[in-house]
Amino acid sequence: METEFRTVEGPVLRMVVVGSGAMGLEWMRAVLASDETELAGVVDTEVKRARWSVIRTRAGEVPVAESLDALLRTPQIGRVDGVVNVTPPDAHFPVTARALGAGLPVLGEKPMAASLEEAEELVVLARDARQLFMVAQSRTYEPHLSSLRAHVRAIGPPAVIVVNFLRDEAFDGFRTEMAHPLLVDMMVHTVDAVRYLTGKQATHVYCEEYGPSWSRYSSGGSATCVFEMDGGGRFVYNGSWSAPGDMTSWDGEWRVSGAHGSALWDGEGPPVRLSPSAPEHVVLPEPSRSGDGIRGVLADFIRALRTGRTPWGECSNNLGTLAMVHAAIDSARTGRRVRVPNPPGLSSVVPDPRRGEHI
Structure with missing residues (x-):
């Protein structure tokens, strides 16, 4: 709707x-x-x-x-x-x-x-x-994300999307005390980007939350989730707010693999495509509109x-993003693989954030 x-x-x-x-x-x-x-x-x-x-x-x-x-x-x-x-x-x-x-x-x-x-x-x-x-x-307005989507279209429907988000952040305020801070406050961005890249919604998810002994967060500062996407592919999210050392970018590190190759993105520079027929790194042109x-x-x-x-x-579309996040929360609470709900108000029309097109 x-x-x-x-x-x-x-x-x-x-x-x-x-x-x-x-x-x-x-x-x-x-x-x-x-x-x-x-x-x-x-x-x-x-x-x-x-x-x-x-x-x-x-x-x-x-x-x-x-x-x-x-x-x-x-x-x-x-x-x-x-x-x-x-x-x-x-x-x-x-x-x-x-x-x-x-x-x-x-x-x-x-x-x-x-x-x-x-x-x-x-x-x-x-x-x-x-x-x-x-x-x-x-x-989702990051300028290189539209280039990554072009790569994803070139390699065919994704069989697997893996995103690592590993940082060590000394937040203060509500994040340290809120429930599920990584899933609610950060993974929500990655989920939204995956929906933008693929035009697909998840059907099921299994998620584990945890916190190392040095974590500043009262709960849920680290998590690993496996989403089953519509069509059978998998989106794997591995994230932590308590990972000191060589940290990933704020957009994480991405690998997307399909029938015709893989696409890599470090979350900062232009993405690259790896193809069996062209193993060298191939960089697509910059997107037509920069993100701000x-x-x-x-x-x-x-x-x-x-x-x-x-x-x-738009809210009826964003319901799909929130449904995936809260299904991950339900899985972390229950320790079970759960179905991602299909909210009654969820729009079946997915707008393109850069060109006003539908995907």
Whole structure:
């Protein structure tokens, strides 16, 4: 089911950022840097932090408040065209639901919600409000990922996709205390990228979570998952937040193998293809559009609001990503191989994040 949403007119869209932590600052800077947006206000449960974020980003006279409702009641707020939700995962549902209820489109940080049930409800709310709700899967906009997809198409349907994500990160804040931090906060990016590369959904998964003795995380800082993809291929994810030494890139290290060869990507440079008929490394041309992380996501959100064209990360499509993540969580909890659910609101139309095409 593809959500139909209202478009927005006007040369500049006025955006409210909810959440002024480290990522909130980055989103504020992205909104301020764009010629198509301006910062209308900042919300944080700690108003002092919101005020400090305005000072740090040199945003000028921007109103702040402790809640979205309070900000929308502020006399100087003026017109609001959209909301960027950069709160911790547990707050994603109430903030997004309130914004949609106020008739505002939402660009929300991943994951879409803390549970699949909450995510399904948000899809219904967005549909009923006829508002765009887009999830900011920024790493799917990495410039070399479209080149990797071209390699994958050349080698045929993938039989196996293996991704290693191994880093040693001294996070503070909610990540160290949240449940399943690697799966919810990081693997979600890789799952989304696999769906983009293949146009396929997983059917089953087996996952084990663990934590070495030196882990800073209360639970689930490391995990290995084996997904069975539609059509029979396998996607293997091996990740850890507690792997000191020679760390992988933030996008991980990839190997994709099909009937006509393999594609390799180190997560930083251009991918390469290994073929039995051409064993040398073959590098495809650079993608036609460079990725800009969250700025690229913001540009796609604005483009969607102006044209009505469904963007990558639209909520009914992103349900597929969240369904795979939560199936992995269920498997880790039960110690069993589990079926990946097919949420009733999941869109069968998968938009291309770079060209507005469907794959």
